[in-house]
Amino acid sequence: MTQEAGATAKSPPMLKFSHIGLVATDVDMMARFYVDVLGFAITDQGDFGDLKVVFMSRDPEDHHQIVLTNGRPVHLPRNTINPKFGPVIQQISFKMPSLADLRDMKNRLEASGATEITAATHGNAWSVYAHDPEGNYIEFFVDTDWYADQPFYVPLDLNKSDEEIIRETEDMCRSSPGFKSIRQWRVDIAKVMPPPFPE
Ligand SMILES: [Fe+2]
Structure with missing residues (x-):
């Protein structure tokens, strides 16, 4: 076409x-x-x-x-760029309501013996990553109120208070290229997606 x-x-x-x-x-x-x-x-x-x-x-x-x-084939080749990612499915991601929930999930993953557990801020989201038992890269994330150009990856210390994490993330976003509120980003991106949108 x-x-x-x-x-x-x-x-x-x-x-x-x-x-x-x-x-x-x-x-x-x-x-x-x-x-x-x-x-x-x-x-x-x-x-x-x-x-x-x-x-x-x-x-x-x-x-x-x-x-x-x-x-699943026994010997799947590894991702050639980053072995943490899957060879085909790069990530499987789950949205969570709050930083407290994200910490809770990180604790549950640690208690389960899950491996490759890391945390990061992406500016528009705070994320915890881990491998499931067969090495699929799973992500848990909480949306923030801001947007900055992606990809955006800064390691996140979830031992800090919510207030500290929120303040630091907002500061990082405000000083990064493409900064805007997530509300404005949604208005802008809607213009390039064909409606109707899901309820
Ligand atoms: Fe993601």
Whole structure:
């Protein structure tokens, strides 16, 4: 389709991202981690021939947010840029309401024996990262009130108080290229996304 044809075509129908399917070596062990550490509920599970399928969700509105199936090749090559990232799925990310929740999740990950646990501010979000038991890179994040050009990565010390973290992050954002309030960023970015937007 040419640019001109695309511009005059009807907007695509509304889409909202919903779930991801992960192929695992040990589906039961992976499901235990997502249930015990992340609080997912198994909403359905069963076999489909040789395929073992586990559906999980943390929202009654969504039958599944993560699907686990078996069949992961034993020797997957590593990501060639950063071995912390997956070779195909770079990250799987979960939104949280507050810095207190983010600290709580970091503690839960540490208690679970999860590896590669780090914390960072991205200006527009505070994040905790870890590997799940099969090395998928998972992220937990809290939105901030500000935006600065991305990528933006500064290590985050969650032992600091909320007040200190918020003040330092706002200062960093205000002195970074592209700074604007997240409210303004949303108004601006909406102009380049085809409506309608998810409710
Ligand atoms: Fe992310």
